[in-house]
Amino acid sequence: MPSNVQRMAPLALSAYTLVTANGRGVVPVLEALRTRRSGLTSCDFEDVALKTHIGRVAGLEDFVLDHELQPFDCRNNRLAWLGLQQDGFPVAVAEAKQRYGAHRIGVIMGTSTSGILETEHAYRERDPQTGRLPGWYTTRYRYTHNMFSLGHFVRTCLGLQGPAMVVSTACSSSAKVFATAARFMQTGLCDAVIVGGVDSLCHTTMYGFSALQLLSADPCRPCDEDRDGLSLGEAAGYALLESGDRRGGRETVALLGYGESTDGYHMSHPHPEGAGAVRAIHDSLARAGIRPEAVEYVNLHGTATKANDSVEDKAVFSVFGARPACSSTKGWTGHTLGAAGITEAIISALCLVHGFIPGTLNCRRVDPSLNSRILRENQVGSLSCIVSNIFGFGGNNCSLVLGKL
Amino acid sequence: MQLGAGETVMRVSIYGIGLLASGLEGWGASREILAGHKPYQHGVVPDPEAIILPPNERRRSSDGVRWAVQVAQEAINQSGLDPRDVPTVFASSGGEMGVFDQLCRVLASEDRRVSPTLFHQSVHNTAAGYWGIATSGQQSSTALSCYDDSFAAGWLEASALVCSEQRPVLLVAYDMVVPSPLDEARPIAEGFAVAIILGPPSDASMATVQTSLEEAAGDDSLCRSERKLEQLRQDNPAARSLSLLCAIAEAVPKTVKLAVLDSQHIMLTIESCRLSTEMN
Numbered sequence: 001m002p003s004n005v006q007r008m009a010p011l012a013l014s015a016y017t018l019v020t021a022n023g024r025g026v027v028p029v030l031e032a033l034r035t036r037r038s039g040l041t042s043c044d045f046e047d048v049a050l051k052t053h054i055g056r057v058a059g060l061e062d063f064v065l066d067h068e069l070q071p072f073d074c075r076n077n078r079l080a081w082l083g084l085q086q087d088g089f090p091v092a093v094a095e096a097k098q099r100y101g102a103h104r105i106g107v108i109m110g111t112s113t114s115g116i117l118e119t120e121h122a123y124r125e126r127d128p129q130t131g132r133l134p135g136w137y138t139t140r141y142r143y144t145h146n147m148f149s150l151g152h153f154v155r156t157c158l159g160l161q162g163p164a165m166v167v168s169t170a171c172s173s174s175a176k177v178f179a180t181a182a183r184f185m186q187t188g189l190c191d192a193v194i195v196g197g198v199d200s201l202c203h204t205t206m207y208g209f210s211a212l213q214l215l216s217a218d219p220c221r222p223c224d225e226d227r228d229g230l231s232l233g234e235a236a237g238y239a240l241l242e243s244g245d246r247r248g249g250r251e252t253v254a255l256l257g258y259g260e261s262t263d264g265y266h267m268s269h270p271h272p273e274g275a276g277a278v279r280a281i282h283d284s285l286a287r288a289g290i291r292p293e294a295v296e297y298v299n300l301h302g303t304a305t306k307a308n309d310s311v312e313d314k315a316v317f318s319v320f321g322a323r324p325a326c327s328s329t330k331g332w333t334g335h336t337l338g339a340a341g342i343t344e345a346i347i348s349a350l351c352l353v354h355g356f357i358p359g360t361l362n363c364r365r366v367d368p369s370l371n372s373r374i375l376r377e378n379q380v381g382s383l384s385c386i387v388s389n390i391f392g393f394g395g396n397n398c399s400l401v402l403g404k405l
Numbered sequence: 406m407q408l409g410a411g412e413t414v415m416r417v418s419i420y421g422i423g424l425l426a427s428g429l430e431g432w433g434a435s436r437e438i439l440a441g442h443k444p445y446q447h448g449v450v451p452d453p454e455a456i457i458l459p460p461n462e463r464r465r466s467s468d469g470v471r472w473a474v475q476v477a478q479e480a481i482n483q484s485g486l487d488p489r490d491v492p493t494v495f496a497s498s499g500g501e502m503g504v505f506d507q508l509c510r511v512l513a514s515e516d517r518r519v520s521p522t523l524f525h526q527s528v529h530n531t532a533a534g535y536w537g538i539a540t541s542g543q544q545s546s547t548a549l550s551c552y553d554d555s556f557a558a559g560w561l562e563a564s565a566l567v568c569s570e571q572r573p574v575l576l577v578a579y580d581m582v583v584p585s586p587l588d589e590a591r592p593i594a595e596g597f598a599v600a601i602i603l604g605p606p607s608d609a610s611m612a613t614v615q616t617s618l619e620e621a622a623g624d625d626s627l628c629r630s631e632r633k634l635e636q637l638r639q640d641n642p643a644a645r646s647l648s649l650l651c652a653i654a655e656a657v658p659k660t661v662k663l664a665v666l667d668s669q670h671i672m673l674t675i676e677s678c679r680l681s682t683e684m685n
Contacts, residue, residue: 119505119590120513133586138589146591147500147529151551152552163618163669166549169529169530169546170528170529170530183565184561186569187413189618204527207524208519260545262543264538266538267538396530
């Protein structure tokens with residue numbers, strides 16, 4: 001079946017923001033990348049009894065969502081709210097609303113577990129006689145755990161009235177939101193789209209990845225010969241996407257291409273040859289209208305599991321050879337799951353704007369079986385084109401090409 | 406395709422439909438009922454065969470997976486397409502609510518060890534993933550939610566994909582019975598799954614539908630006197646598709662309105678219908 005991929009019109013990231021374990025807003029995130037300061041610490045999340053490290057966002061326990069936002073109050077939406085306060089993002093959205101109207105701006109969010117932590121807490125408080133869940137929970141399920149909660153919340157906070165949805169394809173969720181947004185703008189459903197992703201720590205993912213024996217006891221070591229699993233993290237990130245023709249000057253960061261695929265192989269193991277990953281990367285380059293040689297840096301999915309890093313290396317090497325610099329930034333943030341796509345898209349934007357590539361943190365010795373050019377130390381120099389890879393459960397893959405207008 | 410504000414129109418054709426709900430076991434068996442020619446009768450839905458699933462995967466699968474795969478297979482078979490060529494969009498309000506119930510019970514217990522299978526089955530793209538594994542498909546696949554309007558959101562996503570890439574797309578919408586005690590938080594008493602193959606407009610299709618996104622809230626109820634069918638439409642987010650399905654079954658040009666949150670709706674105008682005998 002021939003691929004129907006056609007070159008796309010670039011979409012400007014006319015505003016963006018990010019909160020990770022490294023801090024609130026792009027300034028502390030950038031500072032941490034430059035000074036190689038990890039956000040990973042020994043696990044102290046609630047009463048989780050697992051020996052592992054986490055990339056936890058500080059302060060989420062110190063406030064509640066109040067007034068009209070009260071029904072939405074949960075860890076995931078608090079993190080979403082914190083993200084919305086940074087980097088002047090609401091001002092940029094308000095200006096876009098003036099330009100297009102609230103009905104013409106879409107909200108496409110990604111998350112994997114939404115506010116499931118509320119359901120986990122509610123199950124601990126079941127009535128011992130009847131087994132019923134507490135009232136504080138049942139009236140707020142819609143606003144907290146339901147998969148659309150994040151989309152509902154962000155749309156409410158920003159006062160937008162265009163189409164909205166939450167994409168939830170495990171770890172690739174908030175990379176795929178860029179693809180959906182591009183289609184919504186191409187077909188005229190929206191003039192601008194707020195894309196983003198928020199995922200927060202919960203018992204489901206901590207005990208779930210532990211059950212799959214994919215959690216490292218130490219801070220994760222992507223691409224290291226002794227890597228032994230991932231570290232979980234949490235993050236919130238957003239970008240305002242507008243037509244590159246209508247907005248932004250020559251240096252504005254833009255989405256140049258996207259590629260989506262599946263492995264059709266296994267729910268939690270990647271395809272051994274990375275066939276789906278290769279397809280996603282190829283499609284992203286075709287939409288950007290560029291050849292592999294134009295890519296200077298590949299921000300790897302690089303989770304630090306044995307299988308992911310090795311299969312991703314095969315896929316990346318088969319497309320790019322050993323020419324572009326490759327690195328994973330999971331050593332700073334941990335694997336933020338449904339927020340990984342937006343986290344790494346915005347880190348890539350920072351690399352483009354500030355002209356540097358973060359070397360893989362915690363990678364002491366690059367696994368000699370990997371053939372790609374894995375960077376261990378930070379590198380400075382101007383960049384024009386980056387590919388960011390995200391792969392997830394269900395064999396769901398997405399690659400993004402980011403560059404400048 | 407780019408039009409001015411408020412004039413967005415997407416045209417797609419329908420090449421296959423799969424359906425499973427109480428009293429609606431398959432599109433072929435349901436068409437007369439949905440067209441109002443036969444009475445709607447409530448009944449217990451047998452566990453779908455979902456024969457495309459490998460036995461191992463089928464044994465481990467949730468109800469939602471089997472229902473979604475069953476309707477997807479029915480729709481693909483009607484279309485005559487190779488499933489490996491068809492990208493997918495899976496829309497569900499709550500996803501794997503039964504799996505959440507099992508997981509949260511374990512996580513609330515003293516020994517919190519969850520089963521790795523249960524964990525990977527908890528993702529919103531579980532049904533999409535199982536379909537991909539069963540068909541060895543490598544096309545793109547999106548799983549999404551928009552609470553009660555998940556079908557309309559899925560329709561927009563699938564139609565936008567058809568229009569931007571000029572290729573067929575499989576849309577599946579499903580929501581299953583929510584088990585106790587979660588049903589108090591989200592009461593869904595009846596399962597519902599529908600699959601529709603959308604593609605570029607063609608005369609060789611079951612129907613051609615024009616979609617426009619418009620301002621103001623709005624949702625069409627089923628105009629016929631089938632109160633039980635209207636009840637089903639209101640009780641299960643995936644069943645919001647019934648107004649479209651009834652209009653297609655009636656095989657007359659018609660426009661139906663589906664809500665997109667509290668501020669917009671989509672107008673679906675069925676331009677032409679060619680429900681020939683082989684599709685009965």
